[in-house]
Amino acid sequence: MKFTATQTEAEAEVVITHEDVDRAHDRVRVSDARARRGFSSKARLLWLLAGPGVLVMLGENDGPSMLAYAATGARFGIGFFLPFVVLTFCMAIVVQEMTVRLGAATHRGHAELIFERFGPFWGWFSMIDLGIGNFLTLITEFIAIRAGLGFFGVPAWAAVLLAFVVLYAALMSHRYWTWERITLAAAIFNLIFIPVALLTHPHWHAVSHAFVTWQPLPGFNKDTLLIVLADIGATVTPWMLFFQQSATVDKGMTTKDIRFGRIDTVLGAALASAAAIATILATAPLFAHQMTADNFQAAEFAQALQPIIGRFGASLFALGMVEAGIVAAITISASSAYAFGEVAHKPHSLNLPMGEGKSFYAVLTLCAAAAAAIVLIPGLPLVYVVLIVNVVAVLAMPPALVFLYMLVNDKEIMGDLVSPPWANVLSGAVVFVLTAAGILFGISIIAPNIFAALGGK
Amino acid sequence: MTKKQPASPPLSDQSWVLSTLEPDQLVKAKKHLIPRRHFKTPELLILWTLRLYLIFMMAVVAYQVWLAAR
Numbered sequence: 187m188k189f190t191a192t193q194t195e196a197e198a199e200v201v202i203t204h205e206d207v208d209r210a211h212d213r214v215r216v217s218d219a220r221a222r223r224g225f226s227s228k229a230r231l232l233w234l235l236a237g238p239g240v241l242v243m244l245g246e247n248d249g250p251s252m253l254a255y256a257a258t259g260a261r262f263g264i265g266f267f268l269p270f271v272v273l274t275f276c277m278a279i280v281v282q283e284m285t286v287r288l289g290a291a292t293h294r295g296h297a298e299l300i301f302e303r304f305g306p307f308w309g310w311f312s313m314i315d316l317g318i319g320n321f322l323t324l325i326t327e328f329i330a331i332r333a334g335l336g337f338f339g340v341p342a343w344a345a346v347l348l349a350f351v352v353l354y355a356a357l358m359s360h361r362y363w364t365w366e367r368i369t370l371a372a373a374i375f376n377l378i379f380i381p382v383a384l385l386t387h388p389h390w391h392a393v394s395h396a397f398v399t400w401q402p403l404p405g406f407n408k409d410t411l412l413i414v415l416a417d418i419g420a421t422v423t424p425w426m427l428f429f430q431q432s433a434t435v436d437k438g439m440t441t442k443d444i445r446f447g448r449i450d451t452v453l454g455a456a457l458a459s460a461a462a463i464a465t466i467l468a469t470a471p472l473f474a475h476q477m478t479a480d481n482f483q484a485a486e487f488a489q490a491l492q493p494i495i496g497r498f499g500a501s502l503f504a505l506g507m508v509e510a511g512i513v514a515a516i517t518i519s520a521s522s523a524y525a526f527g528e529v530a531h532k533p534h535s536l537n538l539p540m541g542e543g544k545s546f547y548a549v550l551t552l553c554a555a556a557a558a559a560i561v562l563i564p565g566l567p568l569v570y571v572v573l574i575v576n577v578v579a580v581l582a583m584p585p586a587l588v589f590l591y592m593l594v595n596d597k598e599i600m601g602d603l604v605s606p607p608w609a610n611v612l613s614g615a616v617v618f619v620l621t622a623a624g625i626l627f628g629i630s631i632i633a634p635n636i637f638a639a640l641g642g643k
Numbered sequence: 644m645t646k647k648q649p650a651s652p653p654l655s656d657q658s659w660v661l662s663t664l665e666p667d668q669l670v671k672a673k674k675h676l677i678p679r680r681h682f683k684t685p686e687l688l689i690l691w692t693l694r695l696y697l698i699f700m701m702a703v704v705a706y707q708v709w710l711a712a713r
């Protein structure tokens with residue numbers, strides 16, 4: 187319910203909502219922490235302002251991403267892909283930092299900005315890309331949850347229902363801050379892959395050698411290219427742009443908070459890359475034992491690892507897959523709901539009471555429910571969805587990044603916060619790498635002979 | 644027994660909220676649209692090229708899935 191105050195002429199036109207009041211409460215805490223001096227105040231400020239960056243990075247360490255890292259370790263062992271994964275997270279930092287600046291400077295979500303600034307024609311293209319990508323990814327999250335809990339003998343319907351209950355429980359507070367903290371607490375469990383990696387007793391000399399020399403190099407073939415695309419798609423995807431910008435706005439961050447937004451993004455990338463590298467290390471013994479893991483799903487990886495790391499280690503691996511799926515299902519469905527609300531000019535905030543945010547919560551719930559229902563249909567060839575979802579993400583990124591590039595260099599909306607030239611060079615390089623990887627993928631499918639010739643065969 | 648939430652914020656919240664949030668952060672402010680920007684020809688060329696690239700690549704992905712499913 188809204189009301190109009192009549193205190194002063196300026197205030198008379200202003201309508202204050204619950205969402206504004208909740209956001210103002212959050213801002214007061216930030217202002218208090220900023221007014222104080224000392225290390226503990228800075229640490230508190232980071233605690234208050236961190237969230238969207240860590241969530242987006244750990245959220246993207248989702249079911250298909252962890253499966254991509256597991257497949258990387260099982261197929262190629264310790265080598266080129268360890269530093270390559272760190273490089274992909276550096277790309278993610280470059281891209282996501284731009285969304286922090288855009289959100290803090292404009293106080294608008296990504297979909298909203300594209301629609302208003304570039305018009306509905308391009309806006310709808312962007313939304314269709316996001317909608318298809320998000321829905322396919324959501325399906326894979328429920329597949330990961332089902333497969334992970336399947337390791338413990340939980341039936342598919344119970345696994346999907348449990349995930350749905352967790353997703354809904356996180357929303358119940360109707361406060362962005364509480365939702366963010368609950369999801370962050372769940373996301374930290376992504377680091378469960380680190381003890382799993384330690385249980386495999388990695389060859390640390392080989393690990394450090396790989397980071398320094400990027401070797402051994404994999405052969406240039408279709409399998410390698412698919413893993414390259416899957417690993418890139420595991421770190422940079424369109425939903426991340428929409429989610430982090432909308433979350434930055436919903437959290438109420440301003441231009442004064444951009445520095446902490448950057449720290450939040452880098453912290454998230456560091457945590458997520460540690461989990462990704464741990465997953466590669468965890469499955470590297472499968473490569474050493476020359477086990478074929480081409481069509482492995484989450485549960486199969488856990489089962490294959492059991493003789494090496496024991497039941498406890500394998501259980502941790504399966505739980506890691508469940509966590510990856512649940513956190514991503516929460517963040518990706520939120521990203522869809524934010525985008526819908528922004529485009530349809532409906533209220534869109536996790537600070538909304540259920541009565542005021544019916545369409546927002548309905549979209550969020552329906553997206554997750556539809557994906558969950560699809561996973562439960564018997565006989566559907568879901569394995570193909572898992573295989574292509576990261577590839578689709580890589581292919582959809584260049585158009586999304588060009589919109590982001592244009593918005594973040596738009597002086598009319600960004601003022602002095604437009605990207606510096608070095609940042610534009612970096613983001614241009616990211617677009618080039620993603621487009622080149624996509625074109626190579628296309629050649630490998632439709633003209634395999636030309637692709638083989640490119641590889642010197 | 645749960646504490647019932649008030650239906651709307653108290654009127655006294657008004658000035659406090661206004662002084663805490665930046666004007667653009669208010670929900671009401673988002674009803675004002677950001678002015679439209681029109682693309683230059685090179686920008687349109689890039690956007691259409693990438694759009695065609697995406698459509699073509701999606702067809703390639705569908706073809707790959709069809710091959711794998713056979």
